[in-house]
Amino acid sequence: MTQQTSKKILNIAVIAGDGIGKEVTPEAQAVLDKAAQGDVSFNYTDYDLGAERYLRDGTLLTDEDLASIGEKDAILLGAVGDPRVTSGILERGLLIKLRFAFDQGVNLRPSKLYPGVSSPLKNPGDIDFAVVREGTEGLYSGMGGIIRRGTDQAIATEISMNTEFGVERAVRYAFELARKRDGKKNVTMVNKTNVLVHAGALWLDVMEKVAKDYPDVTWDYLHADACTIFMATNPSRFDVIVTDNLFGDVLTDLAGAVVGGIGYSASANINVANEHPSMFEPIHGSAPDIAGKSIANPTAAIVSVAMLLEHFGYDAAANRIHRAVEADIAENASKKRSTHQIGQDILNRL
Numbered sequence: 001m002t003q004q005t006s007k008k009i010l011n012i013a014v015i016a017g018d019g020i021g022k023e024v025t026p027e028a029q030a031v032l033d034k035a036a037q038g039d040v041s042f043n044y045t046d047y048d049l050g051a052e053r054y055l056r057d058g059t060l061l062t063d064e065d066l067a068s069i070g071e072k073d074a075i076l077l078g079a080v081g082d083p084r085v086t087s088g089i090l091e092r093g094l095l096i097k098l099r100f101a102f103d104q105g106v107n108l109r110p111s112k113l114y115p116g117v118s119s120p121l122k123n124p125g126d127i128d129f130a131v132v133r134e135g136t137e138g139l140y141s142g143m144g145g146i147i148r149r150g151t152d153q154a155i156a157t158e159i160s161m162n163t164e165f166g167v168e169r170a171v172r173y174a175f176e177l178a179r180k181r182d183g184k185k186n187v188t189m190v191n192k193t194n195v196l197v198h199a200g201a202l203w204l205d206v207m208e209k210v211a212k213d214y215p216d217v218t219w220d221y222l223h224a225d226a227c228t229i230f231m232a233t234n235p236s237r238f239d240v241i242v243t244d245n246l247f248g249d250v251l252t253d254l255a256g257a258v259v260g261g262i263g264y265s266a267s268a269n270i271n272v273a274n275e276h277p278s279m280f281e282p283i284h285g286s287a288p289d290i291a292g293k294s295i296a297n298p299t300a301a302i303v304s305v306a307m308l309l310e311h312f313g314y315d316a317a318a319n320r321i322h323r324a325v326e327a328d329i330a331e332n333a334s335k336k337r338s339t340h341q342i343g344q345d346i347l348n349r350l
């Protein structure tokens with residue numbers, strides 16, 4: 001699951017992007033450099049991509065950028081999005097394009113309620129689960145179309161594409177993760193097999209097939225709607241959740257909310273075959289409302305570089321970051337601090 005590397009220098013493409021992405025990413029880089037000292041070092045290349053670039057010259061992601069980023073070992077992404085750009089343009093033209101171009105079939109999104117953070121739930125319990133969101137298929141496939149637009153006979157289709165290969169890749173990853181994690185050793189598949197009878201059948205078939213290879217891991221199934229109820233009433237029941245792209249998108253925002261806000265939630269878009277760079281990003285967006293004020297919390301971006309280290313097998317360095325983040329949150333979660341101050345406070349604990 002991790003990409004063991006003998007390299008002593010990893011080349012990282014940095015797409016700080018828009019809004020608070022630009023503010024949190026340098027903090028994460030500083031923490032990454034310090035945490036990895038002695039193990040590995042990083043050579044960063046900045047890419048001017050995102051709304052600013054698009055508004056300036058109409059470019060989203062050129063073939064040259066894509067080829068150049070594809071040569072790197074990994075990608076660090078801050079956030080993309082800007083109210084001046086029509087919804088969908090940056091998302092499809094940049095973020096999802098990167099996930100697809102580099103075949104990032106697993107979007108791994110851990111959720112943990114850190115001691116010191118208050119959950120909106122009255123009795124949150126011990127929340128520590130991970131969502132394995134399929135990253136390249138489902139309703140994100142881009143298949144479909146709209147015709148007769150602007151008439152009263154408009155027709156639109158949006159096709160959920162599910163392949164045995166893509167589903168198995170995500171499901172296998174989930175079982176491996178459940179085996180490795182210090183948790184309940186359980187995988188919960190989430191779908192809507194009662195309605196999505198075609199895609200749901202494929203997913204269930206794959207679950208049944210893959211589960212046979214993991215007798216030490218149990219599994220269960222929840223409909224997506226029922227899953228939201230459990231997530232809001234008993235989130236500690238979950239260990240690893242595996243689900244399709246859109247359900248995963250929705251559930252991980254809910255998951256972020258129950259652990260006290262997506263300011264703490266990080267993600268890894270993983271190219272499972274290690275043929276292309278994987279991409280590490282906080283789950284939060286560019287937050288235009290607080291951008292430029294240096295008040296964004298860099299913790300999610302910092303946790304995402306810990307995921308980068310884990311990806312390359314530097315578990316000790318990753319754990320140093322996790323411990324520093326936990327200690328920082330436990331002591332300071334309620335204090336008002338600037339983006340840089342939080343970054344420094346975490347860095348100083350390494």
Ligand code: IPM
Nearest residue numbers: 091092095096249252283285
């Ligand atoms: C996420 C985001 C993206 C997604 C958007 C910005 C395209 O919501 O990473 O969860 O839908 O995947």
Ligand code: MG
Nearest residue numbers: 249250252253
């Ligand atoms: Mg989302």
